[in-house]
Amino acid sequence: MKIFLHVCCAPDLILAHNKLREKNIEYTAFFYNPNIFPLDEYPKRYDAFLKLKDMWNFEEIKTEYNHNDFLENIRNNDIKDLKKRCYACMYFRMKKAVIKAKELGYTHFSTTLLSSPRKSHDDIKKIADELSNEYGVKFYYENFRSNNAISEGAKFGKAHNIYRQVYCGCEFSLKEAEDLRIKSFEKRKKRLFEKLNxxxxxxxxxxxxxxxxxxxxxxxxxxxxxxxxxxxxxxxxxxxxxxxxxxxxxxxxxxxxxxxxxxxx
Structure with a gap:
């Protein structure tokens, strides 16, 4: 079987690739992530993806990067609500993948979002079921992050110098990650102030x-x-x-x- 695989980032593709290879499932990769911000972050993530492509020689369906597409998509959502915003973002990217899969004649699709420890599998499956019913392309589900896959994937990425991002992708997640970093830093300082004279x-x-x-x-x-x-x-x-x-x-x-x-x- 060959599936149409939406790829969100190189580190998550490592996990998915390993699981699919174990089952002799081939895939065509579709790197579609208009959510990525700022502009100079996109080539870092795409180049990491291409590095894996050179290593593993999988087929790729190219697509254009247009951040305005993402902003237009979430315009009517509550961007301050992390869960709602992320759900809308996943839906948008997965829908684009399903439409492309149907256009190219694929019977099954999946997404490397299933590799991420920060993404809800229940949400992904809910989106996938809705899209499958609408477009007639079956969803291939597998827990790509099971059995210590995240740790092993991180080791592989580090050994091969694969770029690993420190935030999800969009400008909202970038700010949230920075806010969290500052809060964590201040907590560390507070604990140290209590111990070091x-x-x-x-x-x-x-x-x-x-x-x-x-x-x-x-x-x-x-x-x-x-x-x-x-x-x-x-x-x-x-x-x-x-x-x-x-x-x-x-x-x-x-x-x-x-x-x-x-x-x-």
């Missing part, structure tokens, strides 16, 4: 944090290594005896829901 702001998001040179070990012994999660350095250089006390090993260490790259000296 010196000016630590120059240590936040530092490329290299040295322990004990930059951060005295007494803070780790008093508050635990979770304090590193709030400082969020890219690399931590830590003395061997201190690392041993906290069972820290060379390489990637998981601290809560954050992974730190640690070098023991």
């Amino acid at each position: 010196f000016n630590f702001e120059h240590l936040l998001n530092k490329d290299l944090l040295r322990i004990p040179e930059d951060l005295y070990p007494k803070y780790l012994y008093k508050y635990g290594i979770d304090i590193l999660k709030d400082l969020k350095p890219k690399i931590i250089l830590i003395r061997k005896d201190i690392a041993k006390d906290f069972n820290i090993k060379n390489g990637r260490n998981k601290i809560g829901n954050w992974k730190a790259k640690i070098i023991i000296v």
